[in-house]
Amino acid sequence: MTDIALIEAAARRMQGRIRRTPLLHAPLLDRVAGRRIFVKAESLQLTGSFKARGGWSAVSALPPEARAQGVIAYSSGNHAQGVAHAAARHGAPCVILMPDDAPQVKIANTRAYGAEVVLYDRRTEDRDAIGARLAGERGLTLIKPYDDPQVIAGQGTVGLELAEQAAEAGLTEAPVLTCCGGGGLASGIALALKARAPGLQVRTAEPAGFDDMARSLASGRRERNAALGGSVCDAILTPTPGDLTLPILRKLAGPGAVVTDDEALRAVALAFTHLRIVLEPGGAAALAAALFGADLPETVIAVATGGNIDPATFATALDRFA
Amino acid sequence: MTDIALIEAAARRMQGRIRRTPLLHAPLLDRVAGRRIFVKAESLQLTGSFKARGGWSAVSALPPEARAQGVIAYSSGNHAQGVAHAAARHGAPCVILMPDDAPQVKIANTRAYGAEVVLYDRRTEDRDAIGARLAGERGLTLIKPYDDPQVIAGQGTVGLELAEQAAEAGLTEAPVLTCCGGGGLASGIALALKARAPGLQVRTAEPAGFDDMARSLASGRRERNAALGGSVCDAILTPTPGDLTLPILRKLAGPGAVVTDDEALRAVALAFTHLRIVLEPGGAAALAAALFGADLPETVIAVATGGNIDPATFATALDRFA
Numbered sequence: 001m002t003d004i005a006l007i008e009a010a011a012r013r014m015q016g017r018i019r020r021t022p023l024l025h026a027p028l029l030d031r032v033a034g035r036r037i038f039v040k041a042e043s044l045q046l047t048g049s050f051k052a053r054g055g056w057s058a059v060s061a062l063p064p065e066a067r068a069q070g071v072i073a074y075s076s077g078n079h080a081q082g083v084a085h086a087a088a089r090h091g092a093p094c095v096i097l098m099p100d101d102a103p104q105v106k107i108a109n110t111r112a113y114g115a116e117v118v119l120y121d122r123r124t125e126d127r128d129a130i131g132a133r134l135a136g137e138r139g140l141t142l143i144k145p146y147d148d149p150q151v152i153a154g155q156g157t158v159g160l161e162l163a164e165q166a167a168e169a170g171l172t173e174a175p176v177l178t179c180c181g182g183g184g185l186a187s188g189i190a191l192a193l194k195a196r197a198p199g200l201q202v203r204t205a206e207p208a209g210f211d212d213m214a215r216s217l218a219s220g221r222r223e224r225n226a227a228l229g230g231s232v233c234d235a236i237l238t239p240t241p242g243d244l245t246l247p248i249l250r251k252l253a254g255p256g257a258v259v260t261d262d263e264a265l266r267a268v269a270l271a272f273t274h275l276r277i278v279l280e281p282g283g284a285a286a287l288a289a290a291l292f293g294a295d296l297p298e299t300v301i302a303v304a305t306g307g308n309i310d311p312a313t314f315a316t317a318l319d320r321f322a
Numbered sequence: 323m324t325d326i327a328l329i330e331a332a333a334r335r336m337q338g339r340i341r342r343t344p345l346l347h348a349p350l351l352d353r354v355a356g357r358r359i360f361v362k363a364e365s366l367q368l369t370g371s372f373k374a375r376g377g378w379s380a381v382s383a384l385p386p387e388a389r390a391q392g393v394i395a396y397s398s399g400n401h402a403q404g405v406a407h408a409a410a411r412h413g414a415p416c417v418i419l420m421p422d423d424a425p426q427v428k429i430a431n432t433r434a435y436g437a438e439v440v441l442y443d444r445r446t447e448d449r450d451a452i453g454a455r456l457a458g459e460r461g462l463t464l465i466k467p468y469d470d471p472q473v474i475a476g477q478g479t480v481g482l483e484l485a486e487q488a489a490e491a492g493l494t495e496a497p498v499l500t501c502c503g504g505g506g507l508a509s510g511i512a513l514a515l516k517a518r519a520p521g522l523q524v525r526t527a528e529p530a531g532f533d534d535m536a537r538s539l540a541s542g543r544r545e546r547n548a549a550l551g552g553s554v555c556d557a558i559l560t561p562t563p564g565d566l567t568l569p570i571l572r573k574l575a576g577p578g579a580v581v582t583d584d585e586a587l588r589a590v591a592l593a594f595t596h597l598r599i600v601l602e603p604g605g606a607a608a609l610a611a612a613l614f615g616a617d618l619p620e621t622v623i624a625v626a627t628g629g630n631i632d633p634a635t636f637a638t639a640l641d642r643f644a
Contacts, residue, residue: 016490019344019346021344022341022343022344022366024341024366026368027407027434027435028431028434028435031434041366043598044344044346044363044366044597044598044599046348048598085349109350112349112350112353113349113350168338269633272600272633272636273633275366276365276366276370276599276600276601276629276630277366277598277599277600278594278598278599278600279598307598308598311591311594311595311640311641311644314594314640315637315640315641318633318636318637319633319637322633
C-alpha cells in the first residue's frame with residue numbers, strides 16, 4: 001500500500017536522476033483567469049511527462065534479479081516512454097507492447113529510449129495474452145500504468161515537491177487540480193499532500209465524456225465511461241478508476257472537475273503564450289479547469305502533466321486560440 | 323563597473339522575486355546533436371526572457387527617490403517587458419517608448435505589466451529626443467538594455483545559477499553558448515563564471531549577417547552590422563557591441579558562433595519536440611549553435627534566452643522543421 005514512507009523512499013531513489021520541475025506563474029495568465037494560478041510543469045520532466053517518475057520508482061524498487069530479467073509495459077504513450085527511460089538507465093531489458101496503428105513518432109521515441117517495441121493488431125490480437133506470454137517466457141515484470149503501489153509512490157513525489165514549493169510561495173490553502181486518467185498521479189499527490197501540506201487538496205480534472213473519476217467520486221461507486229476514445233485529451237482516457245487509486249481519492253480528494261476539448265486546447269494556447277511551455281491537451285486539462293472552472297477560490301494550483309503533442313495538433317490549438 | 327560582488331548583490335535583491343530557471347537536457351535531443359546539450363531555460367523566466375533580471379536589478383538598485391520618480395526604457399520587445407514588470411513590482415512609474423508600428427500584442431503586453439506606453443513614429447520622430455524630454459519633465463531614470471553596470475549584473479545572475487547547476491550535473495569544462503545582441507547577458511554570465519566556474523567559458527551566438535560581436539571579438543575592433551533588420555532573430559539584432567560589454571567579452575569569451583535563420587527555426591522546433599519549451603528564434607540562437615556548430619566538444623551548455631514568439635512564426639517553425 002502506498003503511504004508517505006513509500007513516497008519518500010521513491011523520492012530518495014530518484015534523487016539527481018529525475019527532475020524537480022518548477023512551479024510557474026505569470027501575471028498575464030492570472031488576468032485571463034481572474035484568479036492566481038500556479039502551474040507545476042511536469043511537462044518539463046524527463047520524457048515529457050510525470051510518467052518518468054512512476055516508471056523510475058517501479059523499476060528502481062524491483063529486486064536486482066527481477067530487474068536484470070527485465071520489465072514490460074502496455075502503452076502507446078507517456079507511460080511507455082517513462083518505463084523505457086527508467087529501464088534503460090537501470091540497465092534493465094524493456095519490452096513495450098504497442099498497437100501497430102500507434103503514431104510512428106511514438107514508436108520511434110520509445111525505441112530511441114532503448115526499449116524493444118512489440119507491435120500487435122488490436123482488432124485481432126489479445127494484448128494481455130501476448131504480454132503474459134512474453135512475460136512468462138522471459139521472466140519480465142509487468143509495470144502497470146497506475147494500479148501499482150510503487151508507481152503511485154513515484155507519482156506522489158510531485159506532491160512532495162509541491163508541498164515545498166507552495167510553502168515557498170506562501171500558499172497554505174488551495175485546490176491542486178490534477179489531470180486524471182486512472183488516478184495514479186492524483187492519488188500519489190493526495191497522499192503526499194495529506195502528510196506534508198494538508199491545506200492543499202487534490203481535485204481531479206478530466207475531459208467531458210471521460211469523467212469516470214469525477215462521477216465515481218460523486219456516486220461512491222466505480223463508474224465507467226461510455227466510450228473508449230474520441231477526445232483530444234488522449235493521454236488521460238481510461239475506462240474506469242483504478243482499484244488502488246479510487247479508494248485513496250474517495251478519502252482525500254475534492255469533487256472532480258470536467259473540461260471540454262476546446263477548453264483544453266485553449267489552455268494549450270494560453271500556456272504557450274504566457275508560460276512558454278508546450279502542453280499536450282490531456283496534460284492541460286487541469287490548467288483548463290483552473291482557468292475556466294466556476295467554483296474555485298482566488299488562488300489555485302494546476303499540475304500540467306505532459307507535453308508530448310504532435311506539431312499539427314499544437315499548430316491547430318495556436319491557430320484557433322492563441 | 324560590474325564585478326562578482328555587484329552580481330551577487332543583484333542576486334540577493336532578486337531572491338524569491340525572480341525565478342531560478344532549470345537546466346534542462348533530453349537524451350533524444352543529444353542524439354540529434356551528436357553531443358550532450360544542457361539548456362538553461364531563461365524562456366521560463368518571468369516575462370518570458372532573461373530581461374526580467376536586468377530590469378529587476380536596475381530598478382531595485384535605484385535610490386528610493388529616483389525609483390519613486392520612475393523609469394523609462396526604449397524597447398519594443400523583451401527589455402520593455404522586463405523593465406515594466408520590475409517597475410510595477412517596485413511601485414515605480416514606468417514609461418516605455420515604442421515605435422507605433424510595433425506589434426499590437428507587444429504594446430498590449432507591456433501595458434498589461436503596468437507601464438505607460440508612449441508611441442512615436444520612427445520615420446519622422448527622434449526617439450532619443452522624445453525620451454530625453456520625458457525623462458527631464460518627469461525626472462525619469464533611463465534603463466538601458468545592456469550598457470549599464472546594474473543591468474549586466476542582473477543578467478550575470480544567470481551565470482551564478484549556471485555555476486551551481488553545472489556543478490550538480492558534474493560539468494566542470496564546457497562552452498556556454500549565449501544568444502547575443504548588445505552583449506549584456508553574455509558579459510554578465512562571463513563575469514559570474516570567471517569567479518564561480520572558471521572551466522565554463524562563454525561563447526556568443528548571433529544570427530548570420532548580424533554577427534557584430536563575433537567579428538569584433540575576432541578583429542579586436544568595434545565592428546558594425548551592415549543592416550538593422552532582416553533576420554527572424556529580431557530579439558538580438560543590435561548594430562554594434564556595447565561600450566561596457568565588448569571589453570568584458572574580449573577578455574573572457576571564446577570565439578563567437580554564427581547561425582542561420584533556418585538553424586534558429588530548427589532549434590525552435592527541436593526545443594518544442596524534445597524539451598517542450600517555447601523559444602523565439604533569437605532566444606534559440608545559442609541552442610542552434612550547440613546543435614549544429616562544428617567546432618564544439620562533447621558536452622556544451624546553451625542559454626535559451628527568450629520565448630516571446632508570435633503563434634504564426636512558431637507554427638511555421640513547426641511546419642517546416644518539426
